[in-house]
Amino acid sequence: MTLRVWDLAHGRSGDKGDICNIGLIARSDEAYKILCQQVTSERLQDHFGELIKGDVDRYELPNINALNFVCKGALDGGGTLSLRSDHLGKVMYTWLLRMELDDE
Amino acid sequence: MKSVKLGTGLAFWGDSLRPAIDMVERADIQYLCCDHLAELTMSILSKQKSRKPDLGYTTDIIPFLRGVLPRCHERGIKIISNSGGSNPEACAEKVIELCRELGFHGMKVATVTGDDIMDRIDDLLEEGIELANIDTGQQLSDIRDKVTQANVYIGCDGIVEALEQGADIVICGRVTDAALYLGPMRHELGWAADDWQSLGAGTGVAHCIECGGQASGGLYSGGWQDMNSLSSLGYPVTEVFENGEATLSKTPQTGGAVTVGTVSEQLVYEVLDPANYLTADVVSDVSQIKLDQVGPDQVHIHNVKGKPAPETLKVNMGYRAGFVGEAQFTYTWPDAVKKAKAGLAFLNERLEQVDFQSTHTRVEYLGHNSMWGPEVSDPPEDPELEELVVRFAARCPTKEEAQKVFTESVPLYNNGPAGASGIGTRPPIKELYGIWPCLIPRELITIKTTVTEVTA
Numbered sequence: 001m002t003l004r005v006w007d008l009a010h011g012r013s014g015d016k017g018d019i020c021n022i023g024l025i026a027r028s029d030e031a032y033k034i035l036c037q038q039v040t041s042e043r044l045q046d047h048f049g050e051l052i053k054g055d056v057d058r059y060e061l062p063n064i065n066a067l068n069f070v071c072k073g074a075l076d077g078g079g080t081l082s083l084r085s086d087h088l089g090k091v092m093y094t095w096l097l098r099m100e101l102d103d104e
Numbered sequence: 105m106k107s108v109k110l111g112t113g114l115a116f117w118g119d120s121l122r123p124a125i126d127m128v129e130r131a132d133i134q135y136l137c138c139d140h141l142a143e144l145t146m147s148i149l150s151k152q153k154s155r156k157p158d159l160g161y162t163t164d165i166i167p168f169l170r171g172v173l174p175r176c177h178e179r180g181i182k183i184i185s186n187s188g189g190s191n192p193e194a195c196a197e198k199v200i201e202l203c204r205e206l207g208f209h210g211m212k213v214a215t216v217t218g219d220d221i222m223d224r225i226d227d228l229l230e231e232g233i234e235l236a237n238i239d240t241g242q243q244l245s246d247i248r249d250k251v252t253q254a255n256v257y258i259g260c261d262g263i264v265e266a267l268e269q270g271a272d273i274v275i276c277g278r279v280t281d282a283a284l285y286l287g288p289m290r291h292e293l294g295w296a297a298d299d300w301q302s303l304g305a306g307t308g309v310a311h312c313i314e315c316g317g318q319a320s321g322g323l324y325s326g327g328w329q330d331m332n333s334l335s336s337l338g339y340p341v342t343e344v345f346e347n348g349e350a351t352l353s354k355t356p357q358t359g360g361a362v363t364v365g366t367v368s369e370q371l372v373y374e375v376l377d378p379a380n381y382l383t384a385d386v387v388s389d390v391s392q393i394k395l396d397q398v399g400p401d402q403v404h405i406h407n408v409k410g411k412p413a414p415e416t417l418k419v420n421m422g423y424r425a426g427f428v429g430e431a432q433f434t435y436t437w438p439d440a441v442k443k444a445k446a447g448l449a450f451l452n453e454r455l456e457q458v459d460f461q462s463t464h465t466r467v468e469y470l471g472h473n474s475m476w477g478p479e480v481s482d483p484p485e486d487p488e489l490e491e492l493v494v495r496f497a498a499r500c501p502t503k504e505e506a507q508k509v510f511t512e513s514v515p516l517y518n519n520g521p522a523g524a525s526g527i528g529t530r531p532p533i534k535e536l537y538g539i540w541p542c543l544i545p546r547e548l549i550t551i552k553t554t555v556t557e558v559t560a
Binding site: 010011012013014015016017018019021023024025027048049050051057059060061062063064065066068070076077078079080081083084085086091092093094095097 | 143144147239318323324325326327364365368369370371372373374375376377378379390391392393394395407422425428464465466468470474475476477479480495497498499536537538539541
């Protein structure tokens with residue numbers, strides 16, 4: 001069975017200008033460790049490809065087992081200008097949940 | 105320990121009124137805090153005000169107050185709202201009229217203004233305040249003639265002042281979302297304006313609850329199947345203590361749930377660097393936040409820190425950025441995918457024939473890749489596909505150009521490849537507004553609070 005981010009975490013995403021932030025909340029302490037190791041900014045950027053045009057910064061919230069990814073240039077010019085149906089990035093996190101992880 | 109009990113009434117313009125009505129009936133609260141504004145809302149409101157000088161506020165405040173005010177009046181619950189939008193004075197006037205109509209004489213209605221700097225832009229530029237875009241570095245001169253609105257995100261000082269003067273209803277313009285909650289915290293708990301630790305903690309709590317039902321089970325992805333009665337979702341009811349800690353719960357006998365999971369999801373919503381959550385009042389550090397389930401639908405929030413407020417305040421300007429034209433059409437089996445592509449080619453050729461001008465176009469296949477688009481996943485290739493919906497959108501310099509998109513899609517009904525349907529009726533053309541985020545030194549902003557007593 002392929003391990004996906006969804007097996008280890010749930011999430012939420014939203015907008016701030018042309019930035020989309022994606023929060024992941026690990027389902028356990030163990031899951032958080034794996035996410036910290038494997039869900040790097042670089043890997044996220046590869047997974048989203050051209051959809052995220054700028055840099056991705058990752059922040060940790062260790063006491064609630066959460067990671068926050070700040071993705072710049074991710075909303076086609078920003079929520080008010082974007083031609084995307086998901087102009088506010090409400091479901092961006094679900095694409096991250098699909099990302100496959102290395103089985104350890 | 106001293107505490108204050110805050111209820112979340114509304115989380116956006118157009119939000120349901122029922123959670124607030126349930127709350128004022130059944131929850132133990134002293135304040136009902138209501139956020140009506142989003143980035144685009146201010147542009148829409150300023151446009152309305154420019155057409156009619158007594159508009160420019162979020163009109164939902166009137167039916168909202170009609171629903172909750174009788175119980176709030178009876179129970180002494182105060183209401184804090186940013187429904188003033190671009191026109192807090194006009195909003196307050198309508199609110200006063202409503203109080204009078206309901207017979208609530210003696211009620212005090214406050215307005216908080218000072219966030220609108222539209223008329224000061226050129227003076228500010230002359231004084232050397234650049235107002236450059238903090239995301240892109242661009243100079244304001246690039247869009248100066250297209251700016252329609254400029255509002256500073258102001259903090260809670262005006263709300264605190266209004267409450268000190270005995271206001272029952274506080275109507276603000278573009279205060280920060282957090283200020284709607286931090287104002288009553290400061291007023292009730294006696295926090296000083298430079299008590300960074302308490303303000304930081306309070307702001308972290310405010311962030312958890314300002315989006316209403318999103319903290320109490322709405323949108324919850326960690327286990328939506330187990331959420332009961334989402335259609336009767338209860339909004340957050342939060343007791344904030346003097347030491348900055350808080351217990352988040354919700355209106356009794358409502359749907360949804362308050363768990364560490366639901367609050368965690370909301371905590372990471374629309375946050376950039378969690379150690380530096382910037383607001384006008386304080387820099388809040390939620391990076392080490394702790395959440396404990398202390399009872400059914402009760403989460404205790406603690407370990408949030410604060411740092412001194414930034415020396416600059418954030419300004420959001422809105423500027424005219426063209427129009428969007430859209431068309432949508434559906435093809436069915438057999439060869440739905442091939443026909444969809446032929447339909448798109450048909451539309452593109454027709455647009456070329458009418459010398460269509462656009463700066464940006466987008467194609468999405470609904471049900472397949474509309475949420476992420478071609479950058480992430482291709483349209484399907486399955487020849488057995490039952491149906492395929494195509495959405496074509498374009499950003500155009502003028503309304504006339506934007507209208508061409510639908511106009512040139514209509515012939516798909518009769519003249520295009522076989523099996524087109526679902527074209528629909530002509531959609532209204534939407535004007536686009538860009539958001540220009542920039543900074544202004546805080547000493548250049550003066551907040552004004554006015555309190556008016558409702559008379560017969």
